[in-house]
Amino acid sequence: MYRSHKDKLWKTTTISYRNNLPARIGYSNKPSGSSNNDILQPLINNKISIWDTGDTTYKSKINDVTSMPQINNIYLFSLNENEKQIINDLEKSFKKFNLTKSVKTIVLKSESKNLSKIPEFILQCDSLETLEITANIKSLPKKLSKLTQIKILQIEASGGIDIRKAIKILRKLPNLRSLTIVNTKEHLIPIEINQLTNLVTLNLDHSKRDRNGNLFPLPKELYELKKLNYLEVPQEIINAKLLYSNIPDCLFIYTRPQTK
Helix, strand or coil, X not given: XXXXXXXXXXXXXXXXXXXXXXXXXXXXXXXXXXXXXXXXXXXXXXXXXXXXXXXXXXXXXXXHHHXXXXXXXXXXXXXXXXXXXXXXXXXXXXXXXXXXXXXXXXXXXXXXXXXXXXXXXXXXXXXXXXXXXXXXXXXXXXXXXXCCCCCEEEEEEEEEECHXXXXXXXXXXXXXXXXXXXXXXXXXXXXXXXHCCCCCEEEECCCCECCCCCECCCCHHHHHCCCCCEEEEEHHHCCHHHHHHHCCCCCEEEEECCCC
């Protein structure tokens, strides 16, 4: 049970689970007509989706990219056999047609183990606002700090990202509002998390356990993120009193059951 920070009597709210999936906790102080994940709504105009189907059909889609001078969204799915060629072709197209000024959203999903860094053409998109990558990434490049328009960053890194080094780069992104990094080397949210002061949504790997099999608690520095209103961590490590006394605008917590 958690206690609502708005209720001086500490009225309890029960967390329920259905089919082993956690239920979101909501509070009545949410502004009327607003949405908790407004910042997570991507642009939908001028969208191109490229699927790696193992043949050369992707080439026509890349041609479509170059024919849209104001393309906003690029989605790359199931990259595998043609991954290297697709990325190379896109890099050439971006350079030739100067597409880096219009792209707002890039989603890249790699199924291979070969993509170990963020492609260069992405790092040149200085208008980028949303970046989602699934790949064998082990670190964030320093050039990422130049993409100062980024609001949403989601990385599923099978290689395991050094989160402390990553924060040194992410803290230079003044517009970053939503951060998700699945799989970090430390498996802990570090104390440096308080440097990302504008975060509204946070989902970081925090699965490390002590010798007794208990999850390590969240660092108290996390509760300094005053703008946070969506936090995804195991429920047993949340200090409800600290959360609601320090983050009065925290409207939702999404929790998930953990197994030892």
